[in-house]
Amino acid sequence: MYFNTIGEISKHLEVSKRKDNEVLMVLVSDKSAGQVSELRDMLNRKEITFFGAIYPALLVGDKTHREGFIVQHFEPLYCGLVLPFMMRFPLEKEDLAGTTSIVLVDGLTSRFKDLTDTLEAKVGSKTKYIGGGAGFYSLEQKPCIFDNKGIYQDGLYLCILKQDVVLAVEHGWKQMEGPFTITKSKDNVLMQLDGIPAFEVYRDIIIEHENIRISREDFFSFAKDYPFGIEKKGEQSYIVRDPISVDNNEDILCVANLPQGYNLYVLHGNKDTLLGSSQLIATYCSYKAPEKYRPLLFDCISRAMFLEDDFEKELRNIQEKLKYQVEGALSIGEIASAKSGEIVIHNKSTIIGLVAE
Incomplete structure (x- = not known):
């Protein structure tokens, strides 16, 4: 769900029924980044477990938001912060077939590959990965990953869900x-x-x-x-x-x-090839979609810059193919599993994931 203010999030949490093992994922648009400390304080006072990241913009339906927050409720198998070559993981890799791993990572870290290598070594390739690089519209590296304990630079946050995901990625270049x-x-x-x-x-x-x-x-x-x-x-x-x-x-x-x-x-491209590529994967996902699902979208910031006013057309093309509201972010690097299960870091790409519910 999209919220304009922290007050709206607080009211939502007061009326929503909280489950015992519930964790919140909070995506923050960079013009609201100055409110992350207030957001963390509010959630900690309510004793809510959460994680999140700051992104250049949020994507909701066919709209781009430079301010505000997206909040999603999960009941994960595992959640945790990952640093380069530093990760404790209590689950067995072989038990993760059919699960979805959401990955929020500092998109401007020079350790991006070290972080995904750490993830792959500990978690393996049975789960399906989807995620995006966090950061600011200015492309200046600053702390952008957060949880109950702090806000981090050069880090990655992993949330593993028991549900499967229909996943597709394309670029059009x-x-x-x-x-x-x-x-x-x-x-x-x-x-x-x-x-x-x-x-x-x-x-x-x-x-x-x-x-x-x-x-x-x-x-x-x-x-x-x-x-x-x-x-x-x-x-x-x-x-x-x-x-x-x-x-x-x-x-x-x-x-x-x-x-x-x-x-x-x-490489080079034009608006038609880029728009065609995102429409292609939206169509693919719609054919493969489960009965009920949660659409996640990570779309590259420089792709949006290239498309300019036509970026809204890309979002509209995607949303029109899917029956539930799309939520996600403009990202600085996109993450998706290859067919082999390997984690692949993409740029200038569109990634759609339909997480089963």
């Missing part, structure tokens, strides 16, 4: 140039392609194809239209990576990791 080999990278920093500084390669491609000269200062305003695609063995489409800035060494900072030795393409 097409190959423009490549492949190049990633010859030097570290975590989410791309340094060299084919032994040449990555920014030089990228800048020259954009000049050649689009007659646009990009610089460090205006990098993201153009780069949001030309993401990277990593070619992964055994996969039929690219895993997209979002280039967001250039550092003092002229290395390119991206959302999530870029493994050395992989092939990389520069």
Whole structure:
């Protein structure tokens, strides 16, 4: 449910019947981030177990909200904070088939892959993962994951539900140039392609194809239209990576990791290909939907920037295919299980999950 104010949340909780093992998930739009301390105090006074994250915007039906809160009630099998290579997990991996794992993670952490690797090592690949990178619209990294005990940077929160999920992901971006080999990278920093500084390669491609000269200062305003695609063995489409800035060494900072030795393409798209991709997965989910379900949506912030006014059309296309109200967030990196069960970090993508009820 969407709420404009903390007072509305408090009134809702006063009249709702609380279950013994109930946990609240609270998604906060970044213009309401200054109220997170007040929100946490209110929920702690009521002795309610909760977790949540701050996102660039919230998605409700076919609308985008830069202010407010989404509150969802769960009865989870497990909830807990995960730090890189630090996680205690009491459940057996083999018992998690048919479950759903909701993942809220700091979208701008350089440890994104370390966090998902920790998750995969402890929780395994029987559960289906869905989630999104949290953070602020400004793309400035600040603490954005929270629970009863505090608010965290470089962290991940996991909530495992006993219900299954119908899951789909798409992006709509097409190959423009490549492949190049990633010859030097570290975590989410791309340094060299084919032994040449990555920014030089990228800048020259954009000049050649689009007659646009990009610089460090205006990098993201153009780069949001030309993401990277990593070619992964055994996969039929690219895993997209979002280039967001250039550092003092002229290395390119991206959302999530870029493994050395992989092939990389520069991608491009248009509004029709992006809108078509989200409509495709909404249609797929509607055909596979259980009788009753809870729709979750994580849609990339830079995708919304690219679509501009047509982003509302994307949300409308998705909502029209589903019989229950869609709720979710603009994300900085999207998380979904591959067919193999492996956790995959996506960028510039749309992820829909229909959690059975």
